[in-house]
Amino acid sequence: MIIYKSTDWWEALSHLGSSSIIRLLLKRVLFVGLYATAVTAASVQFSQLIFTVDKEFFSFLGIMLSLLLVFRTNTAYDRFYEGRRLWGQLVNNCRNLAVLLHARLPADDHANRTYLAQVLSNFPIALDGHLRQGVRFHKLAEADSGYVEELKLADHVPSRIASQLQEFYERLLEEGLILPTxxxxxxxxxxxxxxxxxxxxxxxxxxxxxxxxxxxxxxxxVFILTMPFNLLDTYRYLTVPITMFGAYALLGVEMIGDEIEDPFGKDSNDLPLTQLSNRIRANVHEILQVDLHEEYRALADAPYSVVF
Amino acid sequence: MIIYKSTDWWEALSHLGSSSIIRLLLKRVLFVGLYATAVTAASVQFSQLIFTVDKEFFSFLGIMLSLLLVFRTNTAYDRFYEGRRLWGQLVNNCRNLAVLLHARLPADDHANRTYLAQVLSNFPIALDGHLRQGVRFHKLAEADSGYVEELKLADHVPSRIASQLQEFYERLLEEGLILPTxxxxxxxxxxxxxxxxxxxxxxxxxxxxxxxxxxxxxxxxVFILTMPFNLLDTYRYLTVPITMFGAYALLGVEMIGDEIEDPFGKDSNDLPLTQLSNRIRANVHEILQVDLHEEYRALADAPYSVVF
Amino acid sequence: MIIYKSTDWWEALSHLGSSSIIRLLLKRVLFVGLYATAVTAASVQFSQLIFTVDKEFFSFLGIMLSLLLVFRTNTAYDRFYEGRRLWGQLVNNCRNLAVLLHARLPADDHANRTYLAQVLSNFPIALDGHLRQGVRFHKLAEADSGYVEELKLADHVPSRIASQLQEFYERLLEEGLILPTxxxxxxxxxxxxxxxxxxxxxxxxxxxxxxxxxxxxxxxxVFILTMPFNLLDTYRYLTVPITMFGAYALLGVEMIGDEIEDPFGKDSNDLPLTQLSNRIRANVHEILQVDLHEEYRALADAPYSVVF
Amino acid sequence: MIIYKSTDWWEALSHLGSSSIIRLLLKRVLFVGLYATAVTAASVQFSQLIFTVDKEFFSFLGIMLSLLLVFRTNTAYDRFYEGRRLWGQLVNNCRNLAVLLHARLPADDHANRTYLAQVLSNFPIALDGHLRQGVRFHKLAEADSGYVEELKLADHVPSRIASQLQEFYERLLEEGLILPTxxxxxxxxxxxxxxxxxxxxxxxxxxxxxxxxxxxxxxxxVFILTMPFNLLDTYRYLTVPITMFGAYALLGVEMIGDEIEDPFGKDSNDLPLTQLSNRIRANVHEILQVDLHEEYRALADAPYSVVF
Amino acid sequence: MIIYKSTDWWEALSHLGSSSIIRLLLKRVLFVGLYATAVTAASVQFSQLIFTVDKEFFSFLGIMLSLLLVFRTNTAYDRFYEGRRLWGQLVNNCRNLAVLLHARLPADDHANRTYLAQVLSNFPIALDGHLRQGVRFHKLAEADSGYVEELKLADHVPSRIASQLQEFYERLLEEGLILPTxxxxxxxxxxxxxxxxxxxxxxxxxxxxxxxxxxxxxxxxVFILTMPFNLLDTYRYLTVPITMFGAYALLGVEMIGDEIEDPFGKDSNDLPLTQLSNRIRANVHEILQVDLHEEYRALADAPYSVVF
Structure with missing residues (x-):
């Protein structure tokens, strides 16, 4: 995910090349440009290719397409933002769990505090992997001896970690460290x-x-393929750049929607799951007053430019 | 439901024929084409059929229709996605129930674990049938002797399964396996x-x-029937393909909306209820550490191309 | 409420006459047609009534009006669907209440089971009346001697039934049939x-x-009154049907919005409250294993074409 | 708030004068009419004021403005309806509180029943005042000796009443009238x-x-000021009424949005807070079976035409 | 944040200069004006720069852009309003916490009342800083000896304050001042x-x-850069003000969206976090009946014109 200051217009323009979807868009626009050039050249040769055009009808179809694309954009963005909202809930609930148990666990109960901090931190790290290329087990904290090996046997790792935490609460209840309430x-x-x-x-x-x-x-x-024919009688050779601009607008909205739709990849618009996992780990350890390796704490505040 | 990678444009185009709604749409567009051909041929014969047209007024009506269609699309999609969200909640709540009871039930209490895993898994399978062609009782696990036979007597099978689970919790409470909390x-x-x-x-x-x-x-x-008359004076015989394209756009949005609206059928856009039921069964059994037949576990990871 | 299969285009067209709002719409469109005829006839007589027209400006106003009508449609539909959602919650909560108490009440405690099933079923029946023409007391089950007579004294019948249920829970708690939890x-x-x-x-x-x-x-x-003047210079006598089509589109959206807005009437678009009440009664009785008269059970599955 | 039957078109038209915002709108439209007359008169004098106009560009700007106004309308209406929804929640929660405590308090415990009914009813009455011109203390029930005088000392009256209720629950808990559950x-x-x-x-x-x-x-x-110049070359003196109609449409949406935005005033579109408070008072007293003065009960069913 | 009476049109116009985003917008519009002047002057020199233009196509692109901008506006406003809603929840929950504990804590337990009032009030003050330029520790109440110094050691100050409150509840529970319920x-x-x-x-x-x-x-x-070329053939020198107006409309929506998007800054449209923190402090102290310095109470009712 590229983090940027949205009020700075020029800086945003300078990121032109770093977004793979923008690059693919420009490639396709170029392709449309070649097609438009061929059509224009042919029409100049054979002038009967130039029609009188019902511009209002074409414009109505274009507006209808725009409305559909905005609907598409909306649904794609809703998924993106719901994804972000969900990971925000993960942050909040991990912090709240840590705060509650910190106040109950005796200050010197290092064993339980460390176990909780580690297993709770493992959940987002495992979920990050589960949603992407598969759980990266070497990133998980070894909360117990043989802990990670046992996890590797699970089909659905996040469920397994949730079960571990649930067993932990039951143990605390049995030992009287928490009340039923x-x-x-x-x-x-x-x-x-x-x-x-x-x-x-x-x-x-x-x-x-x-x-x-x-x-x-x-x-x-179909709309883009017919676009040059609708512009030829007015613009002749200017048809080429204008068609490209129209294609840029239409293809752009559609392609960005396609990309945003799954926010759990590693594209430049995807959510920084790893970064968020690191932050949860740092927060949870701090709240439970469990030491965390300096290097891991640093990851929570990784420079905020391109993060994953 | 057809699962596809939405960023791959060409692959999407190749699925042309596999969606029944797309095929029906193309058939209707063809029909409009025949009508437009007839109108065009008649107008060439009897030239008084060619009017001067108020293109802006026609375009305004078209935009108004587009706005209504986008509203329609929105409501249809909301139902589709609400349906998906509901089945997602079913997944989450079944997993959470399993996690909680797994931590309470003694590790060697195979009877209760198996009963819970089976009845809990039966719920989505029964709901799948209830929403489609009727409950397929042979798919349900025989959690008790005479269990399935008794279910067949129920009018509303999902309510009956919910009652069974509720009776099960009360039994656990009585036996002291869970606390009131x-x-x-x-x-x-x-x-x-x-x-x-x-x-x-x-x-x-x-x-x-x-x-x-x-x-x-x-x-x-009415809009499509009058469309050729609005295009004739500009396009003559080109009226036919252009009318077909307009009809494609308008009929397409309306028809897809109609189909999406009920997401519980077995069309290519409908939700994969059976697939989700299989996944819930596999998850619940794994969490409760109850063996599940290899064949059933395989169903949870069925190849993700066209699923029901 | 007319229940129909939304993918069947022709069947939908055949219901033309059964919706009172559609009939009123057609009447108003006819009225606009008469007006347009008068305007056209007058303009043919006195040709100075034919203006040059700024079609783009008229079209912009039309699009603005369309946007407002779609906003109106949205808010009306939201109310309709919120109403449906609320009655859906009523169904769910009645079922869940019945499931919970079924599991607690001894299987042979017919008195309590019957009382609960009847009072719980009375709630939606009373609410249906409360929202429509007034509570129809003869439809309510006589759960106790003098029960219905007492209800008749209440100003707000649903609140009174809710109080009865609350008193019932307290009685169960006192008798130890349910735990505080x-x-x-x-x-x-x-x-x-x-x-x-x-x-x-x-x-x-x-x-x-x-x-x-x-x-x-x-x-x-104002927009419809000026419409013929904007079309006259292009269409002459064709102005009449075209104005009627435009009026159909605009009046239709507005009128349907007005009707949908209050979904608790008995129009063909209103919610089937009585049908839903019958279904709740049947479900609740089945879950609590209380016999329900065959005739009442049949009402729950009333043929699904026009229901109230 | 004007309550009206939305399906009755002519009745709605007859309320023309009773809405202050509609009157202000008509005044502004008249003002625009004067301005348009001046522009038209001047342009007839000095014909160089009549331009050739790019009608499509003007129309595009108008559509953009319409989109922004619909966005504005939406946000304003959302606030209005959220306000209504909130007061609906107040109604529901007061009724539910009364139902719950009615079932627990002994039928002959008049002191507690009366105190609860009065303090609970005071909350919406105080909130009504708090959101409008200030709490009207003489409208509050004197639940205790010196009760109202003490309230007058509070900065935030609703918080104080909430504290009183909370103290009341604690007292009931202490006296064993309610259980911790x-x-x-x-x-x-x-x-x-x-x-x-x-x-x-x-x-x-x-x-x-x-x-x-x-x-x-x-x-x-700016858009309205330039409107006459865009219409002059087509309409000459007809420019004046057409500009006025355009101004009506644009100003109307904007002004109604401004008014709806704060739904707690006393305009004809504002929420009937006082009416709702009266209804809550009547409901709460009936549920708790506490007598309420006939006059106050009548207020709950005040004729539903213009209410505050 | 500028607080204003939205129905007063002229007053709103007079705030022209006080909003930095409006000033920046006007600067950019001026810049576009210079560019348009250069294009116009050049085109008058070299008349071949004046094209015939397909106005409908340009208008379609403009409408598409408008739709995207309204989508942008919507998402930006949603963030702004979600931010406000969140701080509203903070107000409500702080008040409710205070009301509940006020009813439990003995009236003369000044120590606990003061500690709670101060730590609870510190939370929003710390969050305000956390979201802006960093926590301003000198603004926090010294609830305990060494309290603020200890807070300075925390990485995530709001979590630390939440932990303190949690520890406080546990202490109350231990001392029997609150029940588990x-x-x-x-x-x-x-x-x-x-x-x-x-x-x-x-x-x-x-x-x-x-x-x-x-x-x-x-x-x-691109749209604004090509705008003059689309207007030149109709408007000649009038192209300059019209281009500026178009640029005002398009740039305005985009820029305001950018600014609204992060509502936690100190711009004239940002949320008044400090003001809200002061109000929470005053409310909480009043509810818990803890004295608050006159000066601090005054801040809660700071004149409502430009607040932060």
Missing amino acids: HLITIQRHHEALLDVAGACERIQKTPIPFSYSYFIKGFIT | HLITIQRHHEALLDVAGACERIQKTPIPFSYSYFIKGFIT | HLITIQRHHEALLDVAGACERIQKTPIPFSYSYFIKGFIT | HLITIQRHHEALLDVAGACERIQKTPIPFSYSYFIKGFIT | HLITIQRHHEALLDVAGACERIQKTPIPFSYSYFIKGFIT
């Missing part, structure tokens, strides 16, 4: 972990319905 | 089962108000 | 009854602000 | 009182950001 | 503190995806 609040924070995991899976595995996607792609393709 | 959390997850079932029934049984639907269909019909 | 869950389902009742009253008693409504009606009226 | 539900309803109060304050004290408001006002002003 | 409600209010903090961080650190932002900026830039 505390469990009610703890459960509310705890269940948020799997709720977030499930909701992220939902966003990732449910693209916009195929028919819509195909329908819009078909609409755009 | 646990019941508070369990109930919150448990009630989500019937909430999801009821909300799915609501989506399925409440179409968009009849007047809107009829009104929009009437609007589109 | 159960009350926490029961209360959450129980309070939904009055929440739904209050929210339905809110929808019913808060129309869209008067200024908006008047403003839009004024805008449409 | 009941407190959990009571708190949930009780906290809604201050949540509603705070949310109403938020709506009231947070106008739409200044820049947006100014920006839109600037846009409209 | 109370903890359930307290926790619900308490966790809102960190939820609000986390959500504010989310809004602040997640700009709109870079691709969208860049894409829209690129679209606007």
Whole structure:
């Protein structure tokens, strides 16, 4: 994810090349430009290719397409922002869990404090991997002997970590370290972990319905292919840059929507899951007053320019 | 449901034929083409059929129609996505129920663990059938002797399964396996089962108000029927493909909206309820550490191309 | 409410006459047609009535009006769907209450089971009447001797039924049939009854602000009255059908919005409250294993074509 | 607030004069009419004031302005409806509190019943005043000797009444009239009182950001001032009524938005807070079976035409 | 934040200069004016720079751009209003916490009352700093000896204050001043503190995806650069003011969106966090009946014109 100061216009323009989707867009616009050049050249040769055009009808179709694209943009952005909101809930619930148990656990109960801090921190790290290329087990804290090895046996790692935490609460209850009343609040924070995991899976595995996607792609393709014919009688050779500008506008909205739709990849617009996991780890350790290696704490405040 | 990678433009184009709604759309567009050909041929014969046209007025009506269609699209998509969100909640709550009871039930209490895993897994399988062609009882796990036979007597199968689970929690409470405090959390997850079932029934049984639907269909019909007359004076024989393209755009949005609206069918855009039920079964069994037949576990990871 | 299969285009067209709002719309469109005929006839007589027209300006005003009408449509539909959602919650919470108490009440405690099933079923039936023409007391089950007579004394019948249920829970608590813990869950389902009742009253008693409504009606009226003058110079006698089509589009959206806005009437677009009440009664009786008269059970599955 | 039957078109038209915002709108439209007359007269004198005009560009700007105005309308309406929703929650939570405590308090405990009914009814009455011209202390019930005098000392009266209720619950708990379990539900309803109060304050004290408001006002002003110049070459003297119609449309949406935005005033579109407070008082007294003066009960059903 | 009466049109116009974003906008519009003048002058010199233009195509692109800008406006406003809503929740939960504990703590327990009032008031003050230029520790109340010094050691100050409050509740529980039941409600209010903090961080650190932002900026830039060429053939020298007006409209929406997006700065459109913190402090002290210095109470009612 590229973090930028949105009020600075020129700086934003300078990031032109760093976004892969922008580069692909420009490539496609170039391709449309070649097509428009061919059409224009042919029409100059064979003048019967130049029609009188019903510009209002073409413009109505263009506005209809724009409305569909804004609908598409909206749904894509909603997924992106819901993803961010979910990870925000993860941050909040991990912090709240840590705050609650910090106040209950004796200040010198290092064993329980460390176990909790490590397993709780492992959850977002595992979820990050689960949503991307697979869980990276070497990144997880070894909270117990054989802990990571056991996790490797699980099909659904986040569920397994949630079970470990649940077993931990039950142990605290048995040892009288928390009261039954505390469990009610703890459960509310705890269940948020799997709720977030499930909701992220939902966003990732449910693209916009195929028919819509195909329908819009078909609409755009025909619209752009006919665009030069609609401009030729007015613009002649200027048809080429104008067609390219129109293609830029239409393809751009569609392509960015496609990319934003799954916010858990590693594109320049995707959410910084790793960064957020690091921050949760640092926060949870600080709240529970468990030492965390300096290097890990530094990761929480990684320079905020391009983060993953 | 067709699962596809939305950033791949060409692959999406190649799925042209696999969506029944796209095929029906193309058929209707062809039909409009025949009509436009007839109008054009007649107008060439009897030139008084060619009018001067107020293109701005026609374009304003078209934009108004587009706005209504985008509204329609929005409501249809909201139902589709609400349906998905509900089944996502089902996943989350089943997992959370399993995690909580896994931590309470003794590790060697195979009877209770198996009963819970089976009845909990039966719920989404029964709901899948309930929302589609009727409950397929042979798919349900025989959690008890005579269990499935008894279920067949129920009018509303999901309610009956929810009652069984509720009786199970009460039994655990009586046997002291859970504390009253646990019941508070369990109930919150448990009630989500019937909430999801009821909300799915609501989506399925409440179409968009009849007047809107009829009104929009009437609007589109007249608009498309008059379209050739508005294009004839500019385009002559080109009127035919251009009318077809316009009809494609308008009919497409309306028809896809109609199809998306009920996301519980078995169309190519409908939700993969069976797939999700299989995944819940696999997750719940893994969390509760109950063996599940290899074949059933495989279903949870069925190849993700066209799933139901 | 007309229930229909939204993908079947021709069947939808055939329901033309059964919707009173569609009939009123067609009547008004006819009226606009007469007006347009008069204007056209006069203009043919006195040709100075034919102006040169700024079609773009008229079209811009039309698009602005369309945007306002889509906003209006959205708010009206939101009320309609919120109403449906609320009754869906009523279904869910009644089922959940019944499931919970079914698991606690001894299987042979017919008195309590019957009382609960009847009073719980009375709530939606009373709310249906409360939101429509007044509570129909003869439809309520006589849960106790003198029960219905006592209800007739209440100003706000739904609140009174909610109080009866609350007293019932307290009695169960006293008799030790439920634990204090159960009350926490029961209360959450129980309070939904009055929440739904209050929210339905809110929808019913808060129309869209008067200024908006008047403003839009004024805008449409002037716009339609000037429409023939804008079309005359292009279309002459064709002005009449085209004005009627334009009036159909504009009046239709506005009128349907007005009708949908209060979804608790008995129009063809209104919610099937009675049908839903019958279904709740059947579900609650089945879950609590209380016999329900065959005739009443049949009402729950009334043929799904035009229901109230 | 003017309550009206939204399907009755002519009745709505007849309320023309009773809405102050509509009157102000008509005044401004008249003012624009004078300006347009001056421009037209001058242009007839000095014909060089008549330009050739790029009507499409003007129309594009108009559509852009319309889109912004619909956005403005949406945000204003959202505040209005959120305000209504909040007061609806107040109704629901007061009723639910009364239902719960009615079932617990002994039927003959008149002292507690009366105290609760009066203090609970005072909350919405005080909040009504707090959001409008200041709390009208003479409207509050004297629940205790010196009760109202003590309230007058408070800076934030709604918080003080909430504290009184909280102290009342604690007293009931101490006297064993409610169990700790009941407190959990009571708190949930009780906290809604201050949540509603705070949310109403938020709506009231947070106008739409200044820049947006100014920006839109600037846009409209310039757009309307240039409107006659864009119409002159087509319409000559007809420019005046057409400009006035355009100004009606644009100013109307903007002005109604401004008015709706704060729904707690006493304009004809504002929420009937006093009416709702009276209804809460009547409901709460009926549920708790505490007598309420006939006159006060009548206020709850005040004729529903113009209410505050 | 500039607080203004939105119905007063002229007053709003007079604030022209006080908003920095409006000033920057006017500067940019001036810049576009210079560019348009240069283009116009050149085109008068070299008349071949004047093209025939396809005005409908340009207008379609403009409408598409408008739709994207309204989408942008919507997302920016949603963040602004979510920020306000979050701080409103902070107000409500602090008040509710104070009300609940006021009713439990003995009236003469000054130590606990003061400690709670001060630490609870410190939370919003610290969050205000945390979201802006850093926590201003001298603004925090010294609730304990060495209290502020200890806070300075924390990385994440709001979490630390939340921990202090949590420790305080546990102490009250141990001393029997609250029952376990109370903890359930307290926790619900308490966790809102960190939820609000986390959500504010989310809004602040997640700009709109870079691709969208860049894409829209690129679209606007090209659109405005080509605008004079589209107007030249109709307007000649009038092209300059008309281009400036168009640039005002387009740049304005985009720039205000950029500014609103992060509502936690100190711009004239940003939320008055300091003012809200002061109000929470005054409310909490009043509810808990703890004296607050006159000067601090005055800050809660600071004149409502430009507040931070």
